Amino acid sequence: MIGITSYGAYIPLWRVNLSEIGRARGEKAVSNFDEDSVTMAVAAAMDCLKDRDRSKVGSLYFATTTSPYVEKQAATIVAVAADLPREIFTADVTDSTKAGTTAIRMAYDAVKAGSAKEALVVASDKRLTSPRSDFEMNSGDGAAALLIGDTDIIASIEGSFSVTAEINDFWRVPGDSFLRAGEDRFALGEGYIKATRDAVSGLMKNHNLSLQDFSRVAIYAPDSRRHAELVRGLGFDEKKQVQDPLFGKVGCTWTAHSLMLLIAALEEAKPGDKILLAGYGNGGDAFYLQVTERIKDVKNRRGVKKHLESKRMVDYATYLRWRDLLPEVPSAVRPVKIPSTTALWREQREVLSFHGCRCMNCKNIQYPIQRVCTFCHAKDKYEEVQLSEKMATIFTYSMDYIAGTKDVPMVVTIVDFEGGGRTMLQMTDRIIEEIKVGMPLELSFRELSSVGGIHNYFWKTIPVRV
């Protein structure tokens, strides 16, 4: 039996009220200016890997249509930041919104073939949408992670069915900031509706399933109207069976969307429940899953539910600034320096994995790694410790109003880690009035800068999300 052994998700803290975009109710989830598909993927992966033995993970598939690099693997950044072992297979699965479900299929096949004990699928998207467009209204940011394995399964993958669809419904060519789309009745009708319907129908036919077999139906959709059209057309009971597609709450999170809906379904599932999962993007992938007794053992996950509850509103103009969609006066602040790629490579265990050290002589934890202990001065007697999952508290902080960052003021914190260690980190996702000495914080992987073609990632502090 092969199936899901753990799940995790990430929805950014921030929400934009849809009434600021057009005639609509509800809100959409938007990532901060320092988040992208990679940082959100790391957050979802960390949620999924909590209390798991990372050494069992043999493959990582990073599914996205919005990789920060056109050429250079992004899965490697996710792998190192999520502190996965070096001896793993990594791949980016890209270029269509179906990449999330495609990655599930690839992970399933890898585990089935025995090339990985466990395979981690992380799907994440941060899509740039043109202001006040329908895409902007319907699009949201988020990430989902699923661990696929063959032991301690919480939901078995009982079968899958895929169709391919060669069609220019949505596409981008190199250099495009925004999605191109065909005439929507054609693009959505012959693309999304047809391929997804055919995948679901094929799956049900192959496995002799009837509509009533499914307690939950988690289906990708580019907008709520097409979602309703599809599930109604297939004959599912919208109230009883269909998983809320999160429009008005998050929006379509593209490659991550159907995975997030699956996770939301798993959060409410009972042993024996059958779940339908379907993704679309130049073809449809459909899966049939069955929940096991072990679903009760999944604890300590933020998943979709807790992330949905943890939110703050951001005004539309600020959101547009975050996306660089408002022209700005060239600032009188010095440009950010290009990081040294050799230094970044050399320091990746500290910078990306956020490893500090524990002195084997005096046991004190330090960050970054100190070859000579700051306390007892022992030389080269340390072991690495992962600090990215530690809780921290503000020892002191300041808020710089002239440093010229996108989030004025720039808040920098000196934090003390639970269990020892202190360091200085920028703070993000913060509400100025709530910051105080002693405030509990956690770490979040963020993009510090992007200059010279280098996306420079590091950890920042954030108020505890849940």
Add this chain to the structure above:
Amino acid sequence: MEGIKDRVAIVGMGCTKFGELWDKSPDDLMIDACWEAFEDAGVDPKDIQAAWVGSTMSGRRGTMLARPLKLEYIPITRVENACATATDAFRNACYAVAAGIYDVVLACGVEKLKDTGFTGLPGNLEIITSEVTPPSPPPMQFAMAATRYFHHYGLSYEQGKRILAKIAVKNHHNGTLNPKAHFRREITEEQAINAPMIAWPLGLFDCCGVSDGSAAAIITRPDIAKNFKQDYILVKGLGIACGAQQAVLQNTYDYVHFQENVAAGELAYKEAGIKTPREEIDIAVVHDCFTITEMIIYEDLQWSPKGRAPEDVESGFFSLEGGLPVNTDGGLKCFGHPIGASGLRMIYEVYKQLQGKAGPRQVKNVRTGLTHNLGGSPGWFTSAVAIFGRRD
């Protein structure tokens, strides 16, 4: 271990006006400061046997001083030690004289910050790193000490801001009495408290300015000094201490004192034979890059008990008429901080005060004066303390 006490003398000093000197190059500044020093000492530039020049970003190598001054084929060393750069250039010059290697040497500090085209300090332009350390401009670094000081000693934001404002008001007042200062305007506590925020909780008037300037000193042995002038000044103690980033690595560090200051102060006091600094120091010019820094220095250099500096600020103990006037020349607050020059600018003020030549800001009966610099950020400062006295 023999200290520096009474082994070297200053026989001449020079200091440019500090400010936004758009029409002056670093070369102009060095020439102006050094020629004032040469003339003050009555020394011919040809008689300078060795020189030390301090600058953090306005030039490199000893040649940066040789070329404008036309010092020909003598040993010159460029010194960099953050905000203590000039004091360290001076210190190295003193040691060379004390060691008997040279008789007459020059120490010069210079910085030209206003050519960068940006406000604030440029940071480490040349150092190549992974650039993941949070951007940490000085106001932000010292603001973290203010946040912690308020928290640690239970001061409300309003109480803390008012104490810091008093320090700014004092230094601005002193600056009005000094023609070489950049800012020469009285300010009020209300102005300081309500000024725009720079790095919370530090506002505009809690921060020193950014300026251009240069200062220089001629150093010789006391037995030769009287050939130059009768009112030469003696070096009594020199202490420098560097931190190893303890404040940000060790979660036991309190952030309300800077151990580098304490250590540099102890080194200098020991050399100078000073046991009760609060009583024995007559005036001091310290590194008030931010008002909170000056307050912490009061405690670190043993003038106020820990946590009690606010009481001394309230009572006016550090004002021009107080028990220990601090920053009699207006401090960094009024001079701005051309990094490589500030240490020698401070020594210039103590030199003038000890000679009784400080004009309207002259403090009565100054026998012992102290300068102090602090460069870097909490946990890895370079701190420098220098003590000077009159000849007996």
